[in-house]
Amino acid sequence: MSELKPIFNALCRSKVGAILLLLQIAITTAIVSNSAFIISEKIAYLEQDTGYPEQDIFTFEVMSFGENIDYMRQAELDETAIRQMPGVIDAVTVNSVPLSGGGSSSSFRLVPAGQKGKGVQASIFEADSHFINTFGIKILEGRNFTEAEVSVVEEYSQYPSVGLITKAMADELFPDGDALGKTLYHGDLPMQIIGITDVMKGPWLQSERRDRSAILPFVFAQKLTLFSVRTEPEQRAQVMQQIEQYMLNLENKRVIEGLKGLDDVKADYVAPDRLTMRMLLVMIVVLTLITALGIFGLTLFNISKRTKQIGTRRALGARKSDIIRYFVIENAMISMLGLIVGSGAAVMMAQQLMKHYSLSQMPLFYVLFTAVGVLLISLLAVVGPAKRAANISPSIATRTI
Template sequence: MLEIKPIFNALRRSKVGAILLFLQIALTTAVVSNAAFMINDHLSYLKEDTGFVQQEIFSFGLMTFGKDIDLHQQAERDEDMIRRIPGVIDAVFIQAVPLTGGGSSTSSHLRPPPEESKSLSLAYYYADEHTLDTFGVTLLEGRNFRPEEVVIGSDFDGHGPNTVIVSQAYAQEMFEGESALGKTIYVSSRPLEIIGVVETMKSPWPRGDRSSRTSIIPFINVQNFHRVMVRTEASERDSVMKVIEDKMLSQYDQRVIINIRGLEESKNSYDATDVLMMRMLMVLVVILVLVTALGILGLTQFNISKRTKQIGTRRALGARKSDIIRYFLVENAMICTVGLVIGSFAAFFLGRVLMNAYSINALEMQFVIGTAVGICVMSLLAVIVPAMRAANISPSIATRSI
């Protein structure tokens, strides 16, 4: 028999400790469930494929202060020079570097505004026909830009491009499973024909549901400050990064080259907050679980010290060691069950609060169940050692009057 009624009566006589413990278990369940869910979310994000060959790409900023050159012509000469460097696969002048947290996005429509039609946000890269090779992304459908399709200038709406390459995620969401090839979207009221679809191509902001809605627009508008992306053989990247500044200054010295770094370094910098948050959540989970385990251990030892005479009397009346151990295990299971039930409801409530406050996904049931099972096992392990000590209390010593 589990002796639930006597255990319940005993808990009622020392209810303060039991209430504090099941509240602690409830709090741990609520917080750990949500923390585990958020840790998993961060891990899933960090493992996502960006589409770029990050180990082969580096970027740098180019600040030109000289006034005696045509920036567009100089950009063409610079690109040609960079592509001739041994180990370089391709290079492109671009207005935004992927995965860095800084870029451009706009609304795209199926019909020209102000007509009503489906609309989606769209991140875009202004670049030329060398972008696909520089990015290293996979072209699933269609073709790359032709050189004559690349527009050089500053008037996007008036004399801008007519074509665009989009990501598969954007194409599927905008056209709901239909092929996007040959269809037209409107960006800033300008019609752009989709001539290509790439598999995966993350935006400058790789975190979030919109991070995969990306495009490449064949438009070059070189400013005094611009960015350059270079793709090399993986083994040659470091050596190219060391010489790129001297090479660029040899072409024209009235400028400054800044922030030369690999794409994975830029991504790691962007992800630093996520990594820090994940580590903090892991520490929080460990601390809460340890504190709860110590609380269970301490309450059990306290109960044993209060019931030494009672335990000894039961042993004298023929109770086996296994009966004593089972008593404390059942007592702990009862407290734990109440705490887990309350904690599970609190977990979903906390999850909803976090979802509304920080726009994260809703807490999934599996994390609550997993946390509950883990805490239950932990609580049983925490109580078994003091329960075994209680079972070893000698009847003759425990029942001796003081």
């Protein structure tokens, strides 16, 4: 390590290039480590278990324009007819579609409104007893609704007094695991918990209430009615092709729109997150390439400035490996200092992202992994120019001396 001092002195005589490279490595380390963490978070978010057989479910809206249509009666006839279609497992009218980014939510509390007590925000699904089977949801405890418990009305004055909630919601409200049979309050309206379901994501996958949902036995049909249908595996495409004409044959004074598979509904909802992830990947690649090219270019520039110096060292007996080692050590010194600065910047950046964008704490593993990667890239980038320097002929380099 006797070369450290002359290398350091040489860098001090050419500070601008070294400082620029140091800053480039620091910026790359800070941005890449945080970007890699965000990408891993996005991947976990995109691949989370929703609780639904998405490939077998599709949804559509029916907009009626005929006069004197009994919407409640028509919805019941439509549901029954759809369930009889070949390849269909079940169908239901519902107020909102899971994973869609739009729906209804409210607060559920252990005590009536106006009293102090624990409560949570949860998504609300209003449907009849076919909701569970249509969306392929498993009931862990309790039971499903009975037909007698379903409120089929044209206004919200008769709200149901029973409901199902997800296990995540039950665990949050009743940590002791005794939620079944207990009463929750939706405002001043009591709701007895008759069943607890397995994983079942709500309409908003990014919301803190994504795992909290309440299913209420309530059917409210109107001009615009939302249907969800579950088919046998591999039968969805065929049923979707037939459903529009099938519905029009039942009642032709209406329009079928928004026909879409549940997986496509989810894909549309998470499309901005996929775009963000791809942009971050591109940024990581671009920053890494720029850093590597910067190291490559700076080393070539230093070689052109030190041609005679290198030739003199070669003439005095320096081996090719000595020349290569010189430039590798020089680059490693710059890189290590840049990585120290960049690692500190990465931690501060992560704290700001956590504060302003509700991200979780970034594990230091990402900073360490990025630092090692940047160091390896920087060392690889300098090897080519260093070999070129080692091949400089002493006679050519010292010709004018």
